[in-house]
Amino acid sequence: MGRASIAVFTLILALIYLIYTGSYGVLEVMIALIAGLGVALLLATDLVRDPGKLSITRFSRAVGYLLKYFTIIEAQAHWGVVKLILKPGASYKPAIVRIPYEVSSEYSIVSIANSITNTPGTVVVDVDEDKKFFYVHWINATTLKDQEVRRIVSEVFEKEISKIFE
Amino acid sequence: MIDTILFYLGIGLLFIGGVMDIIASIGFFKFKDFYTRLHAATVGAIGGGFYPLLGVALAVMGLDVDLWFKAVFSGVSLITAAIIALGVPAGSHILARSVYRSREVEPTVIADRLREDLEGGGSN
Numbered sequence A: 001m002g003r004a005s006i007a008v009f010t011l012i013l014a015l016i017y018l019i020y021t022g023s024y025g026v027l028e029v030m031i032a033l034i035a036g037l038g039v040a041l042l043l044a045t046d047l048v049r050d051p052g053k054l055s056i057t058r059f060s061r062a063v064g065y066l067l068k069y070f071t072i073i074e075a076q077a078h079w080g081v082v083k084l085i086l087k088p089g090a091s092y093k094p095a096i097v098r099i100p101y102e103v104s105s106e107y108s109i110v111s112i113a114n115s116i117t118n119t120p121g122t123v124v125v126d127v128d129e130d131k132k133f134f135y136v137h138w139i140n141a142t143t144l145k146d147q148e149v150r151r152i153v154s155e156v157f158e159k160e161i162s163k164i165f166e
Numbered sequence B: 001m002i003d004t005i006l007f008y009l010g011i012g013l014l015f016i017g018g019v020m021d022i023i024a025s026i027g028f029f030k031f032k033d034f035y036t037r038l039h040a041a042t043v044g045a046i047g048g049g050f051y052p053l054l055g056v057a058l059a060v061m062g063l064d065v066d067l068w069f070k071a072v073f074s075g076v077s078l079i080t081a082a083i084i085a086l087g088v089p090a091g092s093h094i095l096a097r098s099v100y101r102s103r104e105v106e107p108t109v110i111a112d113r114l115r116e117d118l119e120g121g122g123s124n
Helices: A003-021 A026-047 A056-086 A106-118 A146-153 A155-165 B002-030 B034-061 B067-102 B113-120
Strands: A095-100 A122-128 A133-138
Touching: A003 A026, A003 B067, A056 A155, A056 B002, A056 B034, A095 A146, A095 B113, A106 A122, A106 A133, A106 A155, A106 B034, A106 B067, A122 B034, A122 B067, A122 B113, A133 A146, A133 B113, A146 A155, B002 B034, B034 B067
Parallel strands: none
Antiparallel strands: A095 A133, A122 A133
């Protein structure tokens, strides 16, 4: 973790502190900077294992992924569940399916699991980190084969997130 | 011009959030199973919690007020939205996992791969 990263992290934390307190006197700015520096020094080695991976390209990919995720993908998933709720007598087939994944870093696993759980219709029930499986409760299972389920549910997340964190 | 667009976009997101909350509460009555109700809860939390906060942030940016007011209100809304987007999946995952492992509720499903793997040890 280089000095530049510590400085960036400190400034972001100080900015969040200042926004939350809402006052911008000299004393407040000093407190924000000191608290931010302390937290940055305390947590930096745990949060960032490999500083070589920090780059502007990865950050812009992450922003692009978040924009796409919170507009298109979430809208489609919401529409699927809202249809099930509002259509009288709609039939659905809930199932707990197995989804293989091929990423290794902890950040990638957590981000993919969060992306799956955050879309309505799929909830990650369990993770097997040795065999690399997610076990996902899917409200309307159209198929039960592992690879086809992966293609429908998690392939888009995995493709984008492996470019950000791997 | 851009202020008006931001304001009405934000109000539209707030409206969508209210509708999503109502639909999620109808879903709680319609779905009978714990796990399927979790999906309705996700609709209520993301559609009815995350998007309205984004809407507040956008609408405040379109108002005709001081800059510090805009910064405080939209900043707090955006940070809270980020915390919701990170916290909600952790909460529903740990609910589902603990209920499944403790066998408090048996899921009514057409296939249960996790039970197969936990008990059989085989794979297909």
